[in-house]
Amino acid sequence: MDKFEILKKYFGYDCFREGQELLIDAALRGQDVLGIMPTGAGKSICYQVPALLLSGITLVISPLISLMKDQVQALNQAGIHAAYINSSLSEAQISKALVLAAKGVYKIIYVAPERLETPGFLRFAGQVEISMVTVDEAHCISQWGQDFRPSYLKIVQFIKTLRVRPIVSAFTATATERVTEDIICVLGLTGPEILVTGFDRKNLYFAVERPRKKEAYVKNYVLSHPGDSGIIYCATRKNVDMLYDHLRLEEIPVTRYHAGLGSEERRQNQEDFIYDKAPVMVATNAFGMGIDKSNVRYVLHYNMPQSLENYYQEAGRAGRDGEASECILLYSAQDVMVNRFLLDSKEQNPDFTREELLAIRERDEERLRIMNYYCMTKNCLRTYILRYFGERSLKDCGNCSNCQKEFIQHDMTEAARHIIDCIVELRGRYGINVVAGTLVGDNRAKLKEYGVARYASYGSLKDMSEAGVKEIINQMLMEELLTVTPDKYALLKVTKAAEEIQNGTRTFLWKECKKAPETDTKPDKKSKSTAVQKRRSDVLNSKGLELFERLRILRTELAREQHVPPYIIFSDKTLVDMCIKAPVNKAGMLKVIGVGENKFAKYGEQFLAEIRAFTGGRPEKLYFGEMEEAR
Ligand code: ADP
Ligand code: ZN
Numbered sequence: 001m002d003k004f005e006i007l008k009k010y011f012g013y014d015c016f017r018e019g020q021e022l023l024i025d026a027a028l029r030g031q032d033v034l035g036i037m038p039t040g041a042g043k044s045i046c047y048q049v050p051a052l053l054l055s056g057i058t059l060v061i062s063p064l065i066s067l068m069k070d071q072v073q074a075l076n077q078a079g080i081h082a083a084y085i086n087s088s089l090s091e092a093q094i095s096k097a098l099v100l101a102a103k104g105v106y107k108i109i110y111v112a113p114e115r116l117e118t119p120g121f122l123r124f125a126g127q128v129e130i131s132m133v134t135v136d137e138a139h140c141i142s143q144w145g146q147d148f149r150p151s152y153l154k155i156v157q158f159i160k161t162l163r164v165r166p167i168v169s170a171f172t173a174t175a176t177e178r179v180t181e182d183i184i185c186v187l188g189l190t191g192p193e194i195l196v197t198g199f200d201r202k203n204l205y206f207a208v209e210r211p212r213k214k215e216a217y218v219k220n221y222v223l224s225h226p227g228d229s230g231i232i233y234c235a236t237r238k239n240v241d242m243l244y245d246h247l248r249l250e251e252i253p254v255t256r257y258h259a260g261l262g263s264e265e266r267r268q269n270q271e272d273f274i275y276d277k278a279p280v281m282v283a284t285n286a287f288g289m290g291i292d293k294s295n296v297r298y299v300l301h302y303n304m305p306q307s308l309e310n311y312y313q314e315a316g317r318a319g320r321d322g323e324a325s326e327c328i329l330l331y332s333a334q335d336v337m338v339n340r341f342l343l344d345s346k347e348q349n350p351d352f353t354r355e356e357l358l359a360i361r362e363r364d365e366e367r368l369r370i371m372n373y374y375c376m377t378k379n380c381l382r383t384y385i386l387r388y389f390g391e392r393s394l395k396d397c398g399n400c401s402n403c404q405k406e407f408i409q410h411d412m413t414e415a416a417r418h419i420i421d422c423i424v425e426l427r428g429r430y431g432i433n434v435v436a437g438t439l440v441g442d443n444r445a446k447l448k449e450y451g452v453a454r455y456a457s458y459g460s461l462k463d464m465s466e467a468g469v470k471e472i473i474n475q476m477l478m479e480e481l482l483t484v485t486p487d488k489y490a491l492l493k494v495t496k497a498a499e500e501i502q503n504g505t506r507t508f509l510w511k512e513c514k515k516a517p518e519t520d521t522k523p524d525k526k527s528k529s530t531a532v533q534k535r536r537s538d539v540l541n542s543k544g545l546e547l548f549e550r551l552r553i554l555r556t557e558l559a560r561e562q563h564v565p566p567y568i569i570f571s572d573k574t575l576v577d578m579c580i581k582a583p584v585n586k587a588g589m590l591k592v593i594g595v596g597e598n599k600f601a602k603y604g605e606q607f608l609a610e611i612r613a614f615t616g617g618r619p620e621k622l623y624f625g626e627m628e629e630a631r
Contacts, residue, residue: 001052001053002053003016003021003024003028003049003050003053006049006052006053007045007049008596008597009079009596009597009598010052010078010079010080010596010597010598011045011078011594011596012574012590012592012593012594012595012596012599013045013593013594013596014593016045017041017042017045018197019035019037019041019046019195019197020042020045020046020049022193022195023035023046023169023193023195024045024046024049024050026192026193027046027047027050027054027132027167027169028050028053028054030167031167031191031192031193032167032168032169032170032189032190032191032192032193033046033047033167033168033169033170033192033193033194033195034138034169034170034171034180034183034184034189034192034193034194034195035169035170035171035172035194035195036171036172036173036174036180036194036195036196036197037171037173037195037196037197038173038197038198038199038200038201038316039173039201039313039316039317039320040201040203040294040316040319040320040321040322041173041197043136043171043173044071046169046171047060047132047134047169047171048075048080048108050132050169051107051108051131051132051134052080052107052108054131054132054167055129055131056128056129056130056131056132056166057101057104057106057107057108057109057128057129057130057131058107058108058109058130058131058132058133058134059109059110059111059125059130059132059133059134059166060108060109060110060111060134060136061110061111061112061113061116061133061134061135061136061152061155062110062111062112062136062137063112063113063136063137063140063147063149063151063152063290064137064289064290065086065087065088065112065290066270066290066291066292067136067290067291067292068084068086068110068112069084069088070274070290070292070565070568071084071110071292072084072110073564073565073568074568075108077564077568077569077598077599077602078596078598078599079596079597079598079599079601080107080108081105081106081107081108082106082107082108082109082110083097083100083101083105083106083108083109083110084109084110084111085097085098085109085110085111085112085115085121086110086111086112086115087112087114094120095120097109098120098121098124101124101128102124102127102128104128112151113149113151113152113154113155114151114154116154116155116157116158117154117157117158122158122161125158125161125162126161126162126163129164130162130164130166131166131167132166132167132168132169133155133158133159133166133167133168133169134168134169134170134171135152135155135168135169135170135171135187136171137171137172138170138171138172138183138187139172139173139174139179139183140152141153141155141182141183141186141187142178142179142182142183142186143182153186155187156186156187156188159188168187168188168189168192170183170187170189170192173313173316176390180196198386198391199312199385199386199389199391200382200386200391201316201319202399202533203319203322203323203324203325203533204315204316204318204319204324204325204326204327204399205324205325205326205327205399205400206315206327206328206381206382206385206399206400206401207326207327207328207329207381207400207401208328208329208331208374208375208381208401208402209328209329209330209331209401210330210331210332211330214302214330214332215242215243215246217330218232218243218246218247218300218302218330219246219247219250219252221298221300221328222247222250222252222254222280223250223252225297225298227279227549227552228279228297228298229273229276229279229280229293229295229296229297230279230280230281230296230297230298230299230300230318231280231281231282231283231287231288231296231298231299231300231314231317231318232280232281232282232283232299232300232301232302233283233284233285233287233299233300233301233302233303233305233314234282234283234284234302234303235284235302235303235304235305235335235338235339235342236284236303236338237258237259237260237284239302239303240256240257240258240282240283240284241256241258243282243302244256244282247280247282252280253277253278253279253280254278254280254281254282255269255272255273255278255280255281255282256269256281256282256283257269257270257273257281257282257283257284257286257287258283258284258286258287259284259286269281270287270291273293274291274293274565275559275560275565275566276295276556276559276565276566285305285310285314288313288314288317291317292320293317293320293565293567294320294321294567294571294572295321295323295566295567295571295572296317296318296319296320296325297318297319297323297325297326297572298318298325298326298327298328299314299315299317299318299325299326299327299328300328300329300330301314301315301327301328301329301330302330303330303335303338303339304329304331304335304336304339304371304372304375305339305371306339306342306343306364306367306368306371307364307367307368307370307371308367308370308371308374308385308388309367310371311329311371311374312385312389315327315329321567321571321572321573322533322573323533323536323571323572323573323576324533324534324535324536324538328401329374329375331375335375336368336372339368339371340368340488343361343364343365343368346364361487361488362486362487365486365487365488365490366486369477369484369490370388372474373474373477373478376471376474376475376478377402377478378402378405378407378475378511378513379396379402380394380396380397380400380402380403381397381400381401381402381403382394382397382399382400382403383395383396383397405513405514406513406514407511407512407513407514408511408512408514409509409510409511409512410509410510410511410512411507411508411509411510412472412508412509412510413501413506413507413508415461415464415469415472415508416472416476416481416501416508417501417502418439418457418460418461419435419439419461419469419472419473419476419482420481420482420494420498420501420502421456421457421460422435422438422439422455422457422460423435423482423492423493423494424494425455425456425457426438426452426455426457428491428492428493428494429491430450430491430492431484431489431490431491431492432470432473432474432484432490432492434446434447434450434452435473435492436466436469436470436473437452437466438452438455438457438458439457439458439459439460439461439462439464439469440459440461440462440464440465440466440469441458441459441460441462442466472510473492475508475510476508479497479508480495480497481494481495481497481498481501481508482494482495482498483495536548536572536576538624539576539580539623539624540576540579540580540622540623540624541621541622541623541624543620543622544579544580544622544623545579546614547579547582547611547614547615547622548575548576548579550610550614551575551578551579551607551610551611552566552575554606554607554610555569555570555575558603558606569599569603570594570595570599570603570607571594573593573594574592574593574594574595577592577593577594578592578595578607578611579622579623580622580623582611582615582619582620582622583608583611584608584611584612584615584617585608586600586604586608589604589607589608
């Protein structure tokens with residue numbers, strides 16, 4: 001078999017995605033590989049396909065037990081022999097797995113890094129041919145990354161113990177330069193084929209909303225997406241419990257997760273979510289690592305997270321299957337305070353010196369500020385995120401809440417000039433509160449204490465509200481006309497660029513939203529550009545959606561019988577494609593995206609029967625528009 005036959009037979013796909021082939025070919029040539037690709041881009045295929053074609057075994061090092069189980073289940077469902085070895089198994093189970101592995105039963109074995117130095121495993125590794133070692137979540141090897149795992153350093157030692165050096169392939173979704181360099185250097189990749197794909201997740205819709213009542217917003221949102229799976233992230237356990245109770249009253253199938261729950265309850269709740277018994281999860285950021293659930297249709301943030309890195313990672317758990325999904329952040333100014341409080345009470349690593357701790361704190365503050373700007377920007381949200389991750393020259397996306405709002409632009413150069421004058425006059429000794437208070441001529445006690453009333457700029461923007469002035473200051477920060485000191489005082493300073501405002505060579509434009517900024521209901525979306533992944537309801541007509549529901553129910557039933565999560569049987573994307581193609585026989589079914597020979601043998605007839613029962617065997621159009629256009 002060649003790589004294309006494997007892709008079709010086991011995974012049910014007709015063609016490789018951008019970049020997959022490059023890495024697969026390299027591995028098959030015996031070259032090391034580094035794949036830096038966002039979540040959902042399809043990293044697994046990049047090592048699973050070569051694993052099946054290489055002569056020996058592929059070891060996949062993965063940090064997360066739940067993820068290993070998930071991947072192995074998915075491979076087994078596809079008809080591929082794979083196993084995992086980690087601390088969730090008993091010693092007897094591990095020995096048995098190793099005996100089978102030594103006999104060559106498994107082509108792919110997932111192991112936790114800790115396992116690599118145990119005598120039993122080393123003995124096994126000495127007996128068999130190991131063609132490739134794949135390092136998943138490879139950023140865990142970097143001390144600069146957010147999730148450094150000392151146990152990852154054992155991988156290097158392990159590889160050295162092998163008689164023949166295997167191909168080493170590494171994959172991650174984290175892409176700062178420093179982390180990339182670390183992966184290459186620490187893992188000792190030799191002349192690796194490196195692939196960095198863009199970080200854009202086209203199927204995700206991004207929005208920032210400022211509802212007056214967040215609970216009501218969440219409740220309405222969840223109720224208007226019945227049957228869909230989603231995650232709602234909150235900053236605190238208290239919020240999780242409150243929202244959980246609130247949603248339960250509405251009889252929403254909801255569960256929850258945070259570090260305050262017992263480990264058994266956490267495990268059970270996580271499983272209920274993964275198996276779609278409770279498809280709606282309310283959780284703190286303790287939830288999600290290692291969750292590979294592909295049919296998460298929305299991720300709501302009840303509070304603003306602490307950094308854009310965190311946000312993109314958490315929001316990115318939506319839509320791993322490539323179907324249109326939504327990421328909505330519910331913002332309130334209070335969130336900034338909550339986050340600062342959380343930073344203040346963050347546990348401090350005693351191994352760090354005072355200077356290092358200070359540097360960490362400054363970095364955290366900076367990240368929080370960037371996150372806050374995301375919530376305030378009136379420009380394209382996707383562009384904002386991608387710029388932050390280093391992608392340049394991007395056009396507005398047409399698929400975020402800012403791209404879909406209408407704004408009126410005002411020339412506010414004069415106000416910007418007053419703000420700059422004020423900061424210069426105050427000699428950069430104050431933060432946003434004092435500066436804004438001075439400009440509007442407020443006379444609260446604190447300001448009197450500082451004696452700001454004697455300055456020429458006192459009251460120079462007295463016709464504006466203090467909140468309005470702050471918004472402009474924030475906008476000026478985003479445009480780098482101003483900057484703040486990187487400590488918790490955040491003292492305002494003017495930058496070199498501010499001169500252009502002062503000498504009249506630059507104008508400062510202010511966007512005002514046409515609609516009222518406070519909304520409790522979701523604004524209707526305007527027609528989207530064609531590049532955007534269409535939502536299920538834009539693709540399937542009402543009969544098609546009805547069939548989708550029936551197939552989804554069938555999938556859930558089969559999943560219960562088989563004790564696997566529903567999305568491992570077929571992804572949402574596959575079910576939608578089934579509704580579009582409405583196949584009547586095996587040949588038709590095999591054309592559906594994600595249906596391979598093995599999956600067909602397992603489930604094909606049952607799904608065919610359901611489709612036949614629904615259409616009565618008559619050809620029927622269950623989607624809008626032309627077929628080509630439907631996907
Ligand atoms: P990652 O590990 O990069 O987050 P996965 O490997 O889990 O992504 O893949 C995400 C989804 O994309 C899975 O549902 C996978 O089956 C699907 N996928 C991967 N490669 C292809 C392909 N060539 N064609 C269609 N779907 C694919
Ligand atoms: Zn946009």
